Amino acid sequence: MKMAWRIPTWVLVGIGLLLNIVSAVMTNFYIDDSTRQINSQIQQQASNDKLITLIWQQVETVERKKEHVLELLANSEYMSKPLIPEIKNQVVKDLSYWLGEDVASLSITALPNLMGKINNVQFEQREKINQLYLDNLELIDSYTSEMEYISQLRSLALFLQVIGLGLVLSRDLSRRDYDKKYRDRFVDK
Template identity: 40%
Template sequence: MLSVPTWLVVLIGLLFNISAALITHFLIDEKTNQLNSLSMQMNNNEKEISLLWVQIEGVERKRETLYLLANQGQLNEVIATQFSRLLAYHLQEQLPLTDIQLVDNKIDAYQEDIRNDIDNKFFLNLELVELEMFLQSEVSRLRNWSIFLQMIGLSLILARDLTRKPT
């Protein structure tokens, strides 16, 4: 039977334990940092989606207000000017309030652009969730390997005690 020196068995056990510690320290910590970064990015996207919906609703309220003002008859010049500036802030161009159809079309286009941004952020979040699941499975696999290496290493170190001869 082949006799392996005890010190070699202990050394191999220590190497397994050191390998497990390095896996935990470097690889698992790196993946955990990536997971945290993904989580922050997804939260930011969710907040941006909420703000974009608020913009859609806000410009829709302005459209309703314009309808109400137009339904009352001739717009006061001061009110028309201020309301036109308010719409220009969102639509990025000054529009005559006398052409309701043009204003309506511009608001529709503005809302459609925002909805496209919302869709893009939503689909990006779906991709990030898939990446998060992949990284979590990698972390789980690395933890399992780390525990396995620790157990083998400790077993080899403890084997030293089994090789001692009673005195």
Template identity: 25%
Template structure:
């Protein structure tokens, strides 16, 4: 009976504690993935705002120096966005930036962000599945440990009752 209680304590201490550390690590990893997804979504929303700003800038700029400055600003911003997203297959056509070209490039960048978000979300699902498997394993181990403790207690009580008689 006492041996069963010792085995139960060893199961809880050795396996369950180790698994709990793994669960904590997986929860932290999941939290980091959530932060990355939030950042990417913020970038996605920011692109929508930038698209509206650049479109307005291009459509309202007066011909001449103001339009050239607007074109330069939009071209540099788009170039930076394409480089940041590593979209080497997209490029800005020579000449003035047209609204349709602006929309197409921003759309390509947004698609890239969405694909990246999807990939990261799949990573999060994998982490969550691992966490659930470990949690289920812990529940089984706790049940086994509780069973061994109860069985050990029953055996100790049975021995004590047998000694009284």
């Protein structure tokens, strides 16, 4: 008589339940945490995109200010008349706001220095835009790798769940085999 090595059904069921628990823990902790991180990255990227748009509008606004100053000074020189003090004060105040420092003079002689300052402000703003764009590229790369990680974890969790359910169902299969053998013994006699 040949003895078959049999694993008790309760062991298979226990392993099946354990695999399902591991799958649930993976889903609830690791996958959900990674999903939250991805959502945070997406929000950061959207925020950066909005900031890029706002900074670019500032670059364009400063460009319009520069054009306005050039037109005013050119007209003043062409007409051989000084700027009206109220207009000059308002333009100086406006430029001081955009440059972040006081504008000492608004004249043709001070124009190269003023244009240099305006160009520096625009350069700094463009550098901010470039940095935000590079940050977004890094976020996209991170997002892609996180999505691959989540996909792998989901596949593993699903695999563990299917195997676990199969092992839990082995109890029913074992019971059917036992019932069949039991019936066959009594039916034959």
